[in-house]
Amino acid sequence: MLPILYHYDASPFAELVRAAFGVKGIAWGSVMVPNILPKPDQTRLTGSYARTPMVQVGADIYCDTGAILPALEALGGRSLYPAPLGPLHRMIASWANGPQFLAHVGAAMGAMPADAMGEGFIKDRQARFGMDLGQLGKSAPHLTGQAMVASAWLSDTLADGRAFIGGDAPGAGDLALYSNLWFVAAVPFAADTAAAMLARPHVADWYARLAGFGHGDRQELTADAALAHASAAPLPVSGGVDAPFAAGMMVGVAQEGNRDAPSVGRLLRCDAGGIVIARDVDGAGTVHVHFPRLGQVITPLPSREREGPAA
Ligand SMILES: N[C@@H](CCC(=O)N[C@@H](CS)C(=O)NCC(=O)O)C(=O)O
Numbered sequence: 217m218l219p220i221l222y223h224y225d226a227s228p229f230a231e232l233v234r235a236a237f238g239v240k241g242i243a244w245g246s247v248m249v250p251n252i253l254p255k256p257d258q259t260r261l262t263g264s265y266a267r268t269p270m271v272q273v274g275a276d277i278y279c280d281t282g283a284i285l286p287a288l289e290a291l292g293g294r295s296l297y298p299a300p301l302g303p304l305h306r307m308i309a310s311w312a313n314g315p316q317f318l319a320h321v322g323a324a325m326g327a328m329p330a331d332a333m334g335e336g337f338i339k340d341r342q343a344r345f346g347m348d349l350g351q352l353g354k355s356a357p358h359l360t361g362q363a364m365v366a367s368a369w370l371s372d373t374l375a376d377g378r379a380f381i382g383g384d385a386p387g388a389g390d391l392a393l394y395s396n397l398w399f400v401a402a403v404p405f406a407a408d409t410a411a412a413m414l415a416r417p418h419v420a421d422w423y424a425r426l427a428g429f430g431h432g433d434r435q436e437l438t439a440d441a442a443l444a445h446a447s448a449a450p451l452p453v454s455g456g457v458d459a460p461f462a463a464g465m466m467v468g469v470a471q472e473g474n475r476d477a478p479s480v481g482r483l484l485r486c487d488a489g490g491i492v493i494a495r496d497v498d499g500a501g502t503v504h505v506h507f508p509r510l511g512q513v514i515t516p517l518p519s520r521e522r523e524g525p526a527a
Pocket of ligand 1: 252281511
């Protein structure tokens with residue numbers, strides 16, 4: 217089944233997934249969404265989750281790269297968790313996509329003038345993420361210093377001549393570090409910082425090797441064509457439901473670090489391997505919405521509670 221990415225060009229987390237398609241060498245559908253709310257083509261499937269990227273595979277909807285990459289792994293092609301690091305790639309990606317992502321936001325955007333961001337973007341990020349432009353500007357030197365540590369550690373890791381952080385094959389940890397650097401390199405106001413990062417020994421060659429995988433075989437789709445894929449039956453759910461939650465209860469799933477409304481559904485899975493809720497979508501039937509366990513806040517709801525309007 218064709219994986220379908222909901223994304224916009226400038227998103228570093230979307231670039232991570234586009235690059236993962238390249239590493240895997242697989243075909244994928246592309247649905248473009250705005251970089252600010254509302255995103256109705258996306259939220260009619262997720263219930264509310266509006267962060268970028270989201271990937272749909274049939275009636276299975278994957279929110280957050282922590283759920284998306286394991287789903288892509290199941291589609292075959294080159295592994296995103298190659299030996300010898302294997303699952304350790306997840307820990308490295310979690311550091312790169314967590315505290316290091318915030319540091320790279322400062323490095324990339326700290327010197328960007330407000331008019332280059334646009335009023336709509338600034339209002340969206342203020343309301344959803346509490347972004348404070350003045351504070352971001354003041355924190356930029358500190359955050360840039362934090363981000364430079366990632367390039368230095370990457371350089372140290374590559375010093376023995378290995379092609380990627382785990383050896384000969386690229387993995388999820390490489391992609392997470394790569395997308396942070398890609399973000400800084402994509403912002404003209406951060407050109408000096410990007411140059412300093414890439415000037416660390418071995419880093420530019422490693423970056424070029426990852427970029428060389430490209431983005432796989434991208435096919436543009438309309439949102440309605442993508443919705444039709446959701447009429448398939450969702451995949452059987454693996455894993456279980458850890459206490460204090462119980463299978464079948466109505467829950468809301470929200471994310472640490474933003475104020476977006478929770479996605480509401482019936483809980484099918486909640487363990488270290490991830491979260492799955494079932495929800496009904498007009499025109500498509502039941503879909504399963506997947507999240508990683510890390511970074512998600514689950515709130516049990518009275519079973520009669522109805523979903524609010526999509527974000
Ligand atoms: N933990 C998420 C983070 C995704 C994220 O923060 N994406 C940014 C864009 S790169 C976002 O959602 N920004 C708000 C938006 O796109 O509406 C993941 O790994 O996918």
